[in-house]
Amino acid sequence: MTDWPTELERCVRCGSCRAVCPVFNISLQENETARGRLARLERSLQSGRFSRSDWEAFSRCLQCGRCVDVCKSAVPVPDLIRWAKRQCGGSSGISAMIAEEILPHPARLRKVAQNARRLLGWLGQATPRTSGLRLRFALPYLNRRRYIPCIPEKSFLEQVRDRPAQGTQRLALFTGCGPGLLFPEIGSAVDTVLAKLNLVAAVPNQPCCGLPAWGWGAESAARESVQSWLRAFPEKAYDTVLGVCASCTAHLQNDLSPLLAGTPQAAAAQSAAGQIEDFVVWLYRQEWRPDLKGIKVAVHVPCHLRRGVRGGDKITPLLIESRADVIDLPPDAASACCGLGGSFGVTNAQLSLAIGEKKIKAMLAPRPDVIVTSCTGCLIQLRELAERANASIPIQHPAVLLAG
Ligand code: SF4
Ligand code: SF4
Numbered sequence: 001m002t003d004w005p006t007e008l009e010r011c012v013r014c015g016s017c018r019a020v021c022p023v024f025n026i027s028l029q030e031n032e033t034a035r036g037r038l039a040r041l042e043r044s045l046q047s048g049r050f051s052r053s054d055w056e057a058f059s060r061c062l063q064c065g066r067c068v069d070v071c072k073s074a075v076p077v078p079d080l081i082r083w084a085k086r087q088c089g090g091s092s093g094i095s096a097m098i099a100e101e102i103l104p105h106p107a108r109l110r111k112v113a114q115n116a117r118r119l120l121g122w123l124g125q126a127t128p129r130t131s132g133l134r135l136r137f138a139l140p141y142l143n144r145r146r147y148i149p150c151i152p153e154k155s156f157l158e159q160v161r162d163r164p165a166q167g168t169q170r171l172a173l174f175t176g177c178g179p180g181l182l183f184p185e186i187g188s189a190v191d192t193v194l195a196k197l198n199l200v201a202a203v204p205n206q207p208c209c210g211l212p213a214w215g216w217g218a219e220s221a222a223r224e225s226v227q228s229w230l231r232a233f234p235e236k237a238y239d240t241v242l243g244v245c246a247s248c249t250a251h252l253q254n255d256l257s258p259l260l261a262g263t264p265q266a267a268a269a270q271s272a273a274g275q276i277e278d279f280v281v282w283l284y285r286q287e288w289r290p291d292l293k294g295i296k297v298a299v300h301v302p303c304h305l306r307r308g309v310r311g312g313d314k315i316t317p318l319l320i321e322s323r324a325d326v327i328d329l330p331p332d333a334a335s336a337c338c339g340l341g342g343s344f345g346v347t348n349a350q351l352s353l354a355i356g357e358k359k360i361k362a363m364l365a366p367r368p369d370v371i372v373t374s375c376t377g378c379l380i381q382l383r384e385l386a387e388r389a390n391a392s393i394p395i396q397h398p399a400v401l402l403a404g
Contacts, residue, residue, distance in 0.1 A: 004083045005045060010073045011038045017067035017077070022337050022355045023060060032060060034067035034077045041084045055088035055217070060348060062341035062355075063215060064303040069335075085217025095343065099213035099221035104228040106207045110157065113181040117151035146349055147384040149182050156180055156187030160203045165238065167199035172238040174229075174252075174276065176245030177208050178376020179397070186376070186396075189403035190244055190279060197288055201242060206232045211251040214259075215342050223259045226252070226269070230260070235271040242279045244399070246374040249278045250308025280374055280398055281311035284318045290402055292324035297401070298368035299326060300359070300382060302375035303337050315374060315398045322402070333362030338373075340381035353385065360385035364393065371395045 017034040018024055024033045031040065040057060044050045063078035071077070090096070102108050157180040165171055171194070179186035194201055210225025229252070233241050243249030253273055260269035301313045319326050339345065339355030360382060363371055371386070373379055374397055382395045 002079075004080060007076055008038060008041060008045070008080060011035065011075045012073055013039075014072070016070050016072065020066040020070050022064065022066065022339060023062060023351065026351055026354045031057070034061075034071070034075070037061055037081060037084075038075070038077070041080060044084070044087070050084070050087040050089070052088065055085055058084050058088065059216075059344065060351070062303075062337055062339070062344050064337040064341065065307045066303075066335070066337065068307070082215065082217055086219050088217065090213075090216055090218035090221070095212075095216055096218060096221070099210075099216060099218040100224070103208035103210055103213055103221065104225040106205045106228075106232070109177065109181065109208060110155070113151055113155060117153070146346060147380075147387065149380055149383075151182060152184050154184070155182070156184040157203065157206070159184065160187070160191075161205055163200070163203045165200060165202035167194075167197075169199060170237075170239045171199055171201040172233060172241045173201040173203050174206060174209070174233065174241050174243050174248065175203070176243065176248035176376060178379065179244045180206070183376065183379070183397070186244060186399055189397065189399040190242070192403035193283065193288075193399055197286060202238065204232045209248040209251050210259075211248055212342055214251060214255060219259070222255070223263075226256050226259050227265065229256070230265055230268060230272055233272060233276075235268045235275065238275065240282060241272075241276045242282055243276050244279050244374075244397070245376050246278055246280075246302045246305035246309055247377060249276060250304040252276045253310055254308055278305070278309045278311060278314070278374070280318060281309065281314045283402070284311075284314035289318070289322045290404055292319065292322040292401065294325065295401070296325045296327065296367070296369045298329065298363040298366065298371045300338060300363065300371060300373035300378055301334070302373055302378045305374060306335070315372060318402070319372075319398070324401075327363075327366045327368055329362055329366075333359065336362070338378045338381045338385075340377045342377060345377075345381060352381070353388070356381050356385045357389075360389060360391075364389065364391050368393065370401060372398045372401055374398055 013035055015035055021033050030036045044054055058081050061081045065078050067077045102112055175187055207228040208225055210222040214222040256273040257270045260266050297319055299315050336359045338359050339352045345352040386393055
């Protein structure tokens with residue numbers, strides 16, 4: 001069991017983390033650096049009081065981990081922030097309802113997506129679209145003028161649910177909510193790539209991995225989601241579970257086992273966490289490279305992929321070995337966060353867009369043919385940012401590019 005107050009004591013207040021924090025770089029508020037957030041956490045611990053306003057302040061951290069990269073004391077800032085949010089009571093209101101009542105339940109998730117599609121379709125008749133791609137509405141909870149992706153008539157999960165595996169490897173697909181419910185072209189592209197290797201992955205009925213609940217500090221809801229995930233992907237049922245979204249994969253690889261430690265599922269969780277693999281990391285190991293010669297690609301490496309996924313970024317080497325012209329972004333731009341950070345992008349919309357603008361500008365400047373990223377949250381953010389910049393450039397999951 002991690003002793004978080006001891007972890008907190010490792011911060012020597014040196015301030016090296018200031019310059020790299022994307023939130024501080026926009027707000028220029030000391031209390032929005034890792035150092036400032038940790039000082040707040042220390043004050044809360046000393047007073048023995050964690051309030052709702054503390055939760056809101058901690059929620060202005062993207063949990064991107066850039067501060068950890070430069071911290072000589074290796075203070076696990078995102079973990080401490082999540083722990084602090086748990087002390088404040090985790091999520092509340094609509095986010096608590098989503099975390100507890102929807103995310104762990106596959107059937108409810110699908111129902112919510114269907115109802116949201118009907119609602120957006122109805123609103124779409126009353127409000128002109130700003131583009132052919134997505135809608136822009138001030139919905140009750142989303143009253144911050146973010147774009148909302150179109151929801152397909154039939155999601156990938158509805159198309160292939162309960163499909164068994166075929167081929168020499170017993171593979172299963174964990175799509176994550178983005179590819180599973182919103183972007184069927186990603187699941188289809190993964191299928192196309194696997195078909196080139198004479199493989200079909202099983203697609204069991206599946207819940208959300210619980211990452212949003214985990215990020216909100218809603219630990220019991222996050223635990224319920226991973227318990228549900230473990231029922232969908234029992235240990236030893238497959239050789240490998242391929243995670244399509246890098247952020248969901250990082251969460252399961254790192255947090256599934258700790259979340260179920262001390263429960264009857266602890267051993268199964270540990271084994272299942274070892275079986276889940278990022279789709280691109282797995283694909284890189286296979287002896288298959290498509291010919292992408294002449295395609296100029298900008299890669300956005302999601303923070304969760306860079307710092308959380310076993311095997312790290314294999315998008316870039318896979319594309320290079322497939323003869324794509326991969327753009328060498330300046331180091332600062334290459335490692336920059338897109339600014340979404342899950343619900344951070346909704347509750348701090350203007351800040352999130354301001355952080356992301358720097359990233360999209362750097363990626364658009366060398367005029368790529370396509371931008372790729374393997375987290376669907378980043379994908380949604382980059383598409384919105386590109387659209388706001390009037391850039392008509394495809395922004396895709398790498399599977400779509402690789403499938404041809
Ligand atoms: S978190 Fe690390 S880099 Fe930031 S002030 Fe503390 S010790 Fe220094
Ligand atoms: S995790 Fe990211 S947003 Fe949070 S303090 Fe560190 S650098 Fe800043």
